[in-house]
Amino acid sequence: MDVTDNKPKWSRRKEARPTEIIEAALHVFIEHGFSAAKLDDVAKRAGIVKGTLYRYYDTKEDLFRAVVQVALEGHLQGIEQATTAFRGALGELVPVLLRRVAEGMGESRVPALARLVISESRSFPDLARIWHDNVVAKMLMLLTGLIAEAQARGEVRPGDPTVHAFSIIGPMVMALLFHEVLDTDSNHAPDLGTLARQHAETVLRGLMVASGDPSVL
Amino acid sequence: MDVTDNKPKWSRRKEARPTEIIEAALHVFIEHGFSAAKLDDVAKRAGIVKGTLYRYYDTKEDLFRAVVQVALEGHLQGIEQATTAFRGALGELVPVLLRRVAEGMGESRVPALARLVISESRSFPDLARIWHDNVVAKMLMLLTGLIAEAQARGEVRPGDPTVHAFSIIGPMVMALLFHEVLDTDSNHAPDLGTLARQHAETVLRGLMVASGDPSVL
Amino acid sequence: MDVTDNKPKWSRRKEARPTEIIEAALHVFIEHGFSAAKLDDVAKRAGIVKGTLYRYYDTKEDLFRAVVQVALEGHLQGIEQATTAFRGALGELVPVLLRRVAEGMGESRVPALARLVISESRSFPDLARIWHDNVVAKMLMLLTGLIAEAQARGEVRPGDPTVHAFSIIGPMVMALLFHEVLDTDSNHAPDLGTLARQHAETVLRGLMVASGDPSVL
Amino acid sequence: MDVTDNKPKWSRRKEARPTEIIEAALHVFIEHGFSAAKLDDVAKRAGIVKGTLYRYYDTKEDLFRAVVQVALEGHLQGIEQATTAFRGALGELVPVLLRRVAEGMGESRVPALARLVISESRSFPDLARIWHDNVVAKMLMLLTGLIAEAQARGEVRPGDPTVHAFSIIGPMVMALLFHEVLDTDSNHAPDLGTLARQHAETVLRGLMVASGDPSVL
DNA sequence: CATGAATGAGGTTTCATTCAT
DNA sequence: AATGAATGAAACCTCATTCAT
Secondary structure: OOOOOOOOOOOOOOOHHHHHHHHHHHHHHHHHOOOOOOHHHHHHHHOOOHHHHHHHOOOHHHHHHHHHHHHHHHHHHHHHHHHHHOOOOHHHHHHHHHHHHHHHHHHOOHHHHHHHHHHOOOOOHHHHHHHHHHHHHHHHHHHHHHHHHHHHOOOEOOOOHHHHHHHHHHHHHHHHHHHHHOOOOOOOOOOHHHHHHHHHHHHHHHHEOOOOOHHHO | OOOOOOOOOOOOOOOOOOHHHHHHHHHHHHHHOOOOOOHHHHHHHHOOOHHHHHHHOOOHHHHHHHHHHHHHHHHHHHHHHHHHHOOOOHHHHHHHHHHHHHHHHHHOOHHHHHHHHHHOOOOOHHHHHHHHHHHHHHHHHHHHHHHHHHHHOOOEOOOOHHHHHHHHHHHHHHHHHHHHHOOOOOOOOOOHHHHHHHHHHHHHHHHEOOOOOOOOO | OOOOOOOOOOOOOOOHHHHHHHHHHHHHHHHHOOOOOOHHHHHHHHOOOHHHHHHHOOOHHHHHHHHHHHHHHHHHHHHHHHHHHOOOOHHHHHHHHHHHHHHHHHHOOHHHHHHHHHHOOOOOHHHHHHHHHHHHHHHHHHHHHHHHHHHHOOOEOOOOHHHHHHHHHHHHHHHHHHHHHOOOOOOOOOOHHHHHHHHHHHHHHHHEOOOOOHHHO | OOOOOOOOOOOOOOOOOOHHHHHHHHHHHHHHOOOOOOHHHHHHHHOOOHHHHHHHOOOHHHHHHHHHHHHHHHHHHHHHHHHHHOOOOHHHHHHHHHHHHHHHHHHOOHHHHHHHHHHOOOOOHHHHHHHHHHHHHHHHHHHHHHHHHHHHOOOEOOOOHHHHHHHHHHHHHHHHHHHHHOOOOOOOOOOHHHHHHHHHHHHHHHHEOOOOOOOOO
8 A cells, every 4th residue: 555656536637528538439439330339438448437428428429429520620621721722723633632632531530430421321311411511512612613613714624513523533532432441451442542643634634625735634 | 070061251042031031131221230220120120020030040240241241142143244244345335334323223222232331341341341342343343354455455545444443433433422321312412314424424535545636645 | 957957047927927017016116116216126026137127118107107007996996896885874984984994904005005106296297196086086076975965965064075075084094194104003193993983973973963863973 | 422422313403504405405305306306406406516515415315314304393393383372272273273274384395395204204214203203293292282181171072182183183184185296276175275164163063072052163 | 930028238328426626 | 615527336228139938
């Protein structure tokens, strides 16, 4: 019995707790999905006890919603930045955009989060809607706007700009999904960098109005 | 232990088992996911009683695996047919393929099944692998083979054929996912028919070597 | 390990279970009240396991309501009998009635049940109402009817018959409550038999119209 | 252990403790009973915080005992007063007493408190005993004494004075219980004022020795 | 084979109580 | 003396699984 062993049984962390809980819960929910996730695991991971969760979130569902929304908010910023960051010719944007997606998404938890939202879209359709409206739609609108401008300038073939946007990013999304769903370091899904480069070339050739100028690419 | 017991990882066993169970279970699993699905619901839907399920499947997990595998088997046939059905120029295949995907997938339960596999890929990585190896990879191989042939004939630009395949079908996959996740006829996802037509044109322009055109690459 | 020890882990008692459960639950609810009662105790007392309760009653509240209603139904019969059993002069009925109450109630669980209903009347006002309408009111109506008839014959003084009924049975009810609330065999509450006899005499003297005949009592 | 520490079982200790807590707790305990009452609610109602309760009471049970005892103390005074207030003929006291009960109790929280004590009499038999010894018994003793005196004077028929006391107040107690249990102004329970008047007449006629005049009152 | 009553482990949630601040 | 975050022991309830019928 060391007299100096006066470690407190716990400390109050009112400020830090919510973030820690969200962080822990995000991990567990991504790992197991909503209904297979155990609040005991979340608590353990957050360094607290199951009962303490209920000081911050009234129910498991509340925690889940908070987790997803906080996580989505984090991505809004990245999108906001990207929106204003780039103003220029579509021919220059697309390769850069796809490369960034290839590089950035590989490490981030965005695909995992997306998978979670997809998984629970039947049980939580409102979250799927939030995810769409606040993340996906904004991203698409950015792209769609640039496409429409390029069409106005006569650089890009006519057609539904949203469809063109799908042509641009669809293959990247599909590949990210592959990497997320299939075990890591599998050779089954194409390399993201290669895909970004080669598809950028392909889709630009397909979209741009063929001028006599071969310097398009 | 008979040496000849070289059971395949994914054989068509137990085909005598009541289709109603598989049918009911597929519905429930798609609706709620694995862990939120209740065997009581499955049984009720199959017109039997929970205990009876255990005459056919030892555990809930066994049932889940069987359901997914049987469902995937169904799609193998379609792919098998498609594989041999088409032999011709890529320029003719792509529009037809995308149109078929747009038309056929809309009604089928393939997207829902895909979502289920995606959802449970962390808990059942082997099922994700099976889904990939037996469905997705075969589909991709068909396409990749045709692309490689077209490249050999000088019709298609060089580059990784698998990446080209992603350029072709990625947008369709992304759109199908949208329709699956954002329920109902929301106007948030593009019309599949329009996408198929417009993207086919785009991607073909991007992939085909322009005859007479010096801007090839 | 006796080979003959082939006792089953359980037996199916679908018919008997509900009664056994109600019986056990009545005991536990009377002992502890609704919210302090533990379903585990109920189950143990019924010789089953907690989970089994839920095959018969969906929630603790459902069980409670069933318990009270079944218990009340049991007493309806006694009342029904009493109603038709006695047709005669009030002067003869009252002593008999009070003596029966004194004798019958002492052993029965009616006072305990009444205490339970009283206890939970704030949480389950509908049960209190049921108890009143089906048990108390019927009993009162029987008495009130006889009083009114006696009044019509000029035997009993005028006045609200219901109030007269309270004059007759109120002291008995109060004494029963005393015995129920205060520990048994305490000398704090009056003896029920003595009370029945002495109060019958008192109340009849008070109610009957004084004829010149002193043989009233 | 000071020998002089002969603390009474029920002393007026801790009178310095915030009345708000007792007040709030009484309300909550009456509303929900002991085990369904939440200390959080008590604290909220007292304008403090749950933890603060423990500065004053070590456990929920301690608080409950204190609440009930303090509440009972309040009624002692009323009884004390009544005891000495009236010295006179029983025939004059009874109507006044019953009228006062009818008028006073309707507003007071005595019936609610009684119901609480009744409810928890199984869990807290000592409180039921305290309630009886200090409130009920004193009230009864007052009445019993007067009855005995009246019997000595030949005004009241012989018989157990306690039983006579029950004859007098039993109907009032029963009616108060009715009003307490069957909430709101339901027409199921008789009007207290009518009952007091009519029963006083009845019981006095029943108790008083008929002087030459049979129409006693 | 089929049934469905019964099980029992485990999950979410509540809340009296403790204790660092 | 007061606070309220944190605890932890249940409590209610669910449901995959077993097994007597």
